[in-house]
Amino acid sequence: MRFAICSLNHRVAPLINHTKEIIVVSKVQKKDISIKEIEMASCNALEILKVLKDNKVKTLICGGIKEEYSQLLEKNNIKIIENVIGDIGDVIKMYLHKNIHSNNTKRVRIAK
Amino acid sequence: MHSILIKVDRYRYKMDDVFLYLELLNNITMGIFAVNLDMEIVFFNSEAEKITGFTKDEAMGQRCYEIFRTELCYKNCYLKKAIKEKKKFTHVRNTILNKNNKEIPVDITVSPLYDIKGKIRGGFESFIDNSLYVQLEKELYKNYSFEDVIAKDEKMVNLMHTLLRISQTDIPVIITGETGVGKDVFASAIHNRSNRHDKPFIKVNCAALPVSLIESELFGYKKGAFTDAKTDKLGRFQEANGGTILLDEISDLPIELQAKLLQVLDEKEFYPLGSKKPIKVDVRIISTTNKNLKDLIKNRLFREDLYYRLNGIEFEIPPLRERRSDIPLLIEHFLDIFSKTYNKTVQRVDSNVLKALLNHDFPGNVRELKHIIEFGVAVSDNNEITYESLPIDFRKKTESKNNIKDSYIKASNSYEKEQILNILESNDWDIGKTAQILNIHRTTLWRKMKKYGLFNTHVA
Numbered sequence: 272m273r274f275a276i277c278s279l280n281h282r283v284a285p286l287i288n289h290t291k292e293i294i295v296v297s298k299v300q301k302k303d304i305s306i307k308e309i310e311m312a313s314c315n316a317l318e319i320l321k322v323l324k325d326n327k328v329k330t331l332i333c334g335g336i337k338e339e340y341s342q343l344l345e346k347n348n349i350k351i352i353e354n355v356i357g358d359i360g361d362v363i364k365m366y367l368h369k370n371i372h373s374n375n376t377k378r379v380r381i382a383k
Numbered sequence: 384m385h386s387i388l389i390k391v392d393r394y395r396y397k398m399d400d401v402f403l404y405l406e407l408l409n410n411i412t413m414g415i416f417a418v419n420l421d422m423e424i425v426f427f428n429s430e431a432e433k434i435t436g437f438t439k440d441e442a443m444g445q446r447c448y449e450i451f452r453t454e455l456c457y458k459n460c461y462l463k464k465a466i467k468e469k470k471k472f473t474h475v476r477n478t479i480l481n482k483n484n485k486e487i488p489v490d491i492t493v494s495p496l497y498d499i500k501g502k503i504r505g506g507f508e509s510f511i512d513n514s515l516y517v518q519l520e521k522e523l524y525k526n527y528s529f530e531d532v533i534a535k536d537e538k539m540v541n542l543m544h545t546l547l548r549i550s551q552t553d554i555p556v557i558i559t560g561e562t563g564v565g566k567d568v569f570a571s572a573i574h575n576r577s578n579r580h581d582k583p584f585i586k587v588n589c590a591a592l593p594v595s596l597i598e599s600e601l602f603g604y605k606k607g608a609f610t611d612a613k614t615d616k617l618g619r620f621q622e623a624n625g626g627t628i629l630l631d632e633i634s635d636l637p638i639e640l641q642a643k644l645l646q647v648l649d650e651k652e653f654y655p656l657g658s659k660k661p662i663k664v665d666v667r668i669i670s671t672t673n674k675n676l677k678d679l680i681k682n683r684l685f686r687e688d689l690y691y692r693l694n695g696i697e698f699e700i701p702p703l704r705e706r707r708s709d710i711p712l713l714i715e716h717f718l719d720i721f722s723k724t725y726n727k728t729v730q731r732v733d734s735n736v737l738k739a740l741l742n743h744d745f746p747g748n749v750r751e752l753k754h755i756i757e758f759g760v761a762v763s764d765n766n767e768i769t770y771e772s773l774p775i776d777f778r779k780k781t782e783s784k785n786n787i788k789d790s791y792i793k794a795s796n797s798y799e800k801e802q803i804l805n806i807l808e809s810n811d812w813d814i815g816k817t818a819q820i821l822n823i824h825r826t827t828l829w830r831k832m833k834k835y836g837l838f839n840t841h842v843a
Contacts, residue, residue, distance in 0.1 A: 279457075335452035335480040337486070
């Protein structure tokens with residue numbers, strides 16, 4: 272299982288075009304998880320697509336996503352889980368526990 | 384209710400009064416939310432739910448910038464500024480991304496929020512949906528972006544991706560397509576996405592200018608260049624310096640001026656009328672036409688060398704009839720715009736209207752569809768456009784098309800009936816033989832005979 276999250280200041284970037292880092296999470300075995308942080312110099316749709324393709328990512332978790340980004344990513348068979356809000360750690364945990372789905376977008380509340 | 388509000392002591396709120404205020408804020412037709420000093424939402428009214436698409440339950444406790452998702456949030460947040468500077472800012476224009484990821488232009492007013500002791504507790508923002516105003520402004524100034532192109536059709540999506548790539552270059556572009564497909568929307572979008580977006584975007588309609596004026600309009604003139612030239616006049620190319628010039632209907636540019644345009648493209652300079660000093664310009668050229676330039680070249684009406692200089696990339700916007708899957712999307716878009724324009728709540732078209740629109744060929748393309756929906760919304764009495772509320776011209780066209788289709792069906796039915804009858808009669812009503820000659824199955828022949836009422840009464 273491999274997915275990526277658009278991140279800004281350790282939280283899901285509210286807007287995909289404000290992404291500072293793309294966090295690529297790979298679950299190799301039951302408990303082995305590797306996390307790769309890719310810094311983004313610019314985050315236009317093509318740059319993001321390139322990073323996802325280079326890292327063989329098929330699912331992207333993000334906050335708000337503008338049409339031009341979603342169209343390009345969907346056209347390249349990237350599944351988008353949009354409108355997610357929260358801390359990167361919480362989001363990873365929730366996705367691995369199958370608590371975030373693309374057809375029933377779930378928002379992640381901050382643990383206070 | 385009003386008298387109670389007026390009598391309320393500013394500093395002594397009773398619980399009933401608080402509920403009253405909350406009720407008031409919830410029923411106001413303006414989005415309102417409040418945040419604490421951590422920018423977490425502590426109040427979110429019903430109109431805010433409507434505009435953002437997020438429910439109160441979803442928004443409460445979240446950081447405002449994660450709900451409103453604007454470009455200003457990180458760079459220049461006015462709410463933060465209001466809290467920090469203890470100042471009110473009114474009518475700031477911004478664009479939020481709602482829950483459906485649609486951009487909604489808003490007009491915001493922000494101010495700090497004090498407690499009864501006068502200590503700042505957070506901030507307060509009111510906002511209204513400014514879509515209609517922005518739409519009207521766009522129409523007026525022809526200032527569009529790619530987000531204004533409503534399309535899901537694969538051809539259009541591919542086209543937009545190509546344009547996104549080339550918009551940041553200085554490649555000259557030719558946009559072709561039938562009238563009403565939105566060539567100028569694309570041209571404006573390319574400019575607004577380019578590195579020249581903060582520089583002028585000048586549109587010249589080559590077909591609308593008299594031949595005698597085109598040269599002075601494009602290249603300007605010096606004082607005294609001709610009798611009425613009392614002062615120097617800047618040409619459109621000079622006005623567009625640093626930005627983009629749109630040569631609309633380039634095919635109508637007189638052949639003698641095409642040479643001068645070629646000079647601008649080759650040498651990036653030109654001579655205004657009456658001037659001996661060349662003017663240097665840095666302009667990106669976008670040309671549009673609904674004619675076939677290659678045909679014009681064959682007929683020596685358009686210079687081939689100019690065509691190749693203008694044609695860094697040429698693309699054609701497909702007519703609406705070739706991307707019918709975009710029709711429902713465009714209907715929805717125009718319903719939204721015109722419902723706001725005419726202050727109505729028309730949300731859909733009935734199934735007959737949808738069928739008629741999907742079958743229509745739209746010679747006037749998107750512009751024609753836009754006018755049909757505008758008419759429908761304007762005359763509609765409820766929340767649906769019915770067939771009767773469509774423009775008479777459109778209904779006539781649809782009905783005559785249906786009549787032609789009906790008469791064709793009738794004609795082919797009558798031909799088939801006659802053919803079956805002839806073969807049946809010449810074969811003494813032998814079903815097997817007739818089916819064999821017609822190359823159809825016996826049961827199919829029986830069905831057709833039943834349909835046309837063909838029975839051998841003599842045998843019976």
